[in-house]
Amino acid sequence: MLRLKPGITAKLFLAVLATAVFVVMAMTLAAQWSFSRGFLGYINELAGERLEAARPRIVQAYLAHGASWDFVRNDRPRWFRLFRPAVGADELQSSLANPGARQPSDLTGALLRATLLDAEMQFVVGHPDVRPQSPRWPLQVNGTTVGWVAIAPFETVSAAGDVRFAQSQFRASWTMGAVSVLLAALIALWAARALLRPVRQVAEATHRLAAGDYATRVDMASHDEVGQLARDFNRLAVALERNEQMRRDFMADISHELRTPLGVLNGELEALEDGVRPMTRQSLHSLQAEVATLNKLVCDLYDLSLADAGAMTHRPVPVDLAGVLQASLASFRSRLAEAGIALELRLDARALVVAADARRLGQLFGNLLENAVRYTDAGGTLRVAARCEGSAVVVEFCDSAPGVAPEHLPRLFDRFYRVEASRNRASGGAGLGLAISRRIVEAHHGEISAHASVLGGLCIAMRFALLAADASQQGGPA
Structure with a gap:
C-alpha cells in the first residue's frame, strides 16, 4: 500500500x-x-x-x-x-x-x-x-x-x-x-x-x-538565496538549451560531413566496378582524398573526446616555437598560393622557447592555417607574427576579409560552431578546428582569443609562457 x-x-x-x-x-x-x-x-x-x-x-x-x-x-x-x-x-x-x-x-x-x-x-x-x-x-x-x-x-x-x-x-x-x-x-x-x-x-x-x-525559465526577482537559486537555474536552462541545439546541429553537421565523402567514395567505387571509370592514378588520388577527409574528421572527434576527458597526450619540453611555426607554414605555402593568399611572416629576433609538445603545436598551427585557407577570400593576405611580450610569447594569425561579426567572436571556439551556417558552402568545415586549437592551447597553460584583424578579417592571438635561456639549455633539444 x-x-x-x-x-x-x-x-x-x-x-x-x-x-x-x-x-x-x-x-x-x-x-x-x-x-x-x-x-x-x-x-x-x-x-x-x-x-x-x-x-x-x-x-x-x-x-x-x-x-x-x-x-x-x-x-x-x-x-x-x-x-x-x-x-x-x-x-x-x-x-x-x-x-x-x-x-x-x-x-x-x-x-x-x-x-x-x-x-x-x-x-x-x-x-x-x-x-x-x-x-x-x-x-x-x-x-x-x-x-x-x-x-x-x-x-x-x-x-x-x-x-x-x-x-x-x-x-x-x-x-x-x-x-x-x-x-x-x-x-x-x-x-x-x-x-x-x-x-x-x-x-x-x-x-x-x-x-x-529547455525553454523553461523561472521568473523571480528576489535577491535572497532562493532568488540566486532561480538565477542559477535559468543559467543552467540556457546552457542546456544551447547544448541541445548544438547537439542537434552536430548531428546534422556530422552526418553531412560523413555523408559527403562516403557518397563520393561509394560513387567512385561503383564507377570503377561497372567499368564506367578506369582505374587510373587520378581516380585513386580522388579516393585517397576522400579517405583523408574522413580520417581527419574522425581524428578531430577523437582529439576533442580526449580533451574533454583531460587525457589529451602531450609531452612538454623546451621547443623553439619559431621553428615549429616555420615548418607548419612551409607545408601550407602551396595551398595558400593556390588560394591566392599572400603570406607575411614576422618573427622576433629573440629566441622564442616555450615548454610545449612540438607535435601538438604543429597541429595547432595547422588548424589555424586550414581555417585561414578556407575562409580568406582570394587575393587576400595572411599575416603570421610571433614576438616576445615580457615573460610571454605572443603568436598571431591575422587574415584579410571577410571579417567576423562581433557577436560571433565569443563562440568561435565552441565545437561545431560555424559563422556560415550553410552546409552547402564549399569552404564550410565541421567546425572542430578552432575548438581543438583552444584545447591544445589550454593544455599548454596558454591563452587564446579572437578579435577583428587590422587587415579586415579575423585575428587569432595566443600567449604561451616564455622559458628562460638556462631552462631551455637544461631541457635539451626538442
Missing part, C-alpha cells in the same frame, strides 16, 4: 508549529511552577511577619501569668486572641478579658498554622503537626528562651480565595498559551507557503526541464 509522505511545506509547518507549542507549554508550566512557589512563599512570608509582630504580646502574656504557659495550654481561643494587634498593656488585658472580641481577618492562615512550644520544645497549644523543618521563632525574657513559636508552612494552596486566585492565574496562562499556539500556527502556515512557494516554482520548472522543455 502506497503511503503519502508529507511534503516540505507540511514538514516546515509542523516543525515551526511543534517548536512553538513546545516553547509555549514550557513557558506556561514554568510560569505556573514559579507562580505556585512564589505565591506560597509570599503567603508563608506574610504569616512569618504576623507571628513576628505577635511575639512581644505572647511574651507579655507569659509574664502576666506568672511566667508560665499554663494559662494558654490547650486553650486555642485564648491562643488565637494573642495574635490580635495590641499596642499597650491595657489593650492586652482587654483582649484576654473579652474572649468574644472580634479578631482581624487573617488571609495568610497563620493563626491556624501557628504552634506554641515551651523551652524544652514540648507542645503547648496550636497546630498539632510540628515538623522538624517548620520555621520557628524564640520567645525570650531577659535573654533566656522561655518558649518557641512555630508555624506549619504552606505546601499547597487550600483556602478557597487562594484556590480561586491560583486557578484564575492558571486559566490566564493556558489561554495565553493557546492564543500563542494559534498565532504560531498562522505564522508557520504563512512562512511555509511564502518561503517555499519560490522553491516549489523551481522544483516544477526542474521537472519540466528534465522532461526536455
Whole structure:
C-alpha cells in the first residue's frame, strides 16, 4: 500500500508549529511552577511577619501569668486572641478579658498554622503537626528562651480565595498559551507557503526541464538565496538549451560531413566496378582524398573526446616555437598560393622557447592555417607574427576579409560552431578546428582569443609562457 509522505511545506509547518507549542507549554508550566512557589512563599512570608509582630504580646502574656504557659495550654481561643494587634498593656488585658472580641481577618492562615512550644520544645497549644523543618521563632525574657513559636508552612494552596486566585492565574496562562499556539500556527502556515512557494516554482520548472522543455525559465526577482537559486537555474536552462541545439546541429553537421565523402567514395567505387571509370592514378588520388577527409574528421572527434576527458597526450619540453611555426607554414605555402593568399611572416629576433609538445603545436598551427585557407577570400593576405611580450610569447594569425561579426567572436571556439551556417558552402568545415586549437592551447597553460584583424578579417592571438635561456639549455633539444 502506497503511503503519502508529507511534503516540505507540511514538514516546515509542523516543525515551526511543534517548536512553538513546545516553547509555549514550557513557558506556561514554568510560569505556573514559579507562580505556585512564589505565591506560597509570599503567603508563608506574610504569616512569618504576623507571628513576628505577635511575639512581644505572647511574651507579655507569659509574664502576666506568672511566667508560665499554663494559662494558654490547650486553650486555642485564648491562643488565637494573642495574635490580635495590641499596642499597650491595657489593650492586652482587654483582649484576654473579652474572649468574644472580634479578631482581624487573617488571609495568610497563620493563626491556624501557628504552634506554641515551651523551652524544652514540648507542645503547648496550636497546630498539632510540628515538623522538624517548620520555621520557628524564640520567645525570650531577659535573654533566656522561655518558649518557641512555630508555624506549619504552606505546601499547597487550600483556602478557597487562594484556590480561586491560583486557578484564575492558571486559566490566564493556558489561554495565553493557546492564543500563542494559534498565532504560531498562522505564522508557520504563512512562512511555509511564502518561503517555499519560490522553491516549489523551481522544483516544477526542474521537472519540466528534465522532461526536455529547455525553454523553461523561472521568473523571480528576489535577491535572497532562493532568488540566486532561480538565477542559477535559468543559467543552467540556457546552457542546456544551447547544448541541445548544438547537439542537434552536430548531428546534422556530422552526418553531412560523413555523408559527403562516403557518397563520393561509394560513387567512385561503383564507377570503377561497372567499368564506367578506369582505374587510373587520378581516380585513386580522388579516393585517397576522400579517405583523408574522413580520417581527419574522425581524428578531430577523437582529439576533442580526449580533451574533454583531460587525457589529451602531450609531452612538454623546451621547443623553439619559431621553428615549429616555420615548418607548419612551409607545408601550407602551396595551398595558400593556390588560394591566392599572400603570406607575411614576422618573427622576433629573440629566441622564442616555450615548454610545449612540438607535435601538438604543429597541429595547432595547422588548424589555424586550414581555417585561414578556407575562409580568406582570394587575393587576400595572411599575416603570421610571433614576438616576445615580457615573460610571454605572443603568436598571431591575422587574415584579410571577410571579417567576423562581433557577436560571433565569443563562440568561435565552441565545437561545431560555424559563422556560415550553410552546409552547402564549399569552404564550410565541421567546425572542430578552432575548438581543438583552444584545447591544445589550454593544455599548454596558454591563452587564446579572437578579435577583428587590422587587415579586415579575423585575428587569432595566443600567449604561451616564455622559458628562460638556462631552462631551455637544461631541457635539451626538442
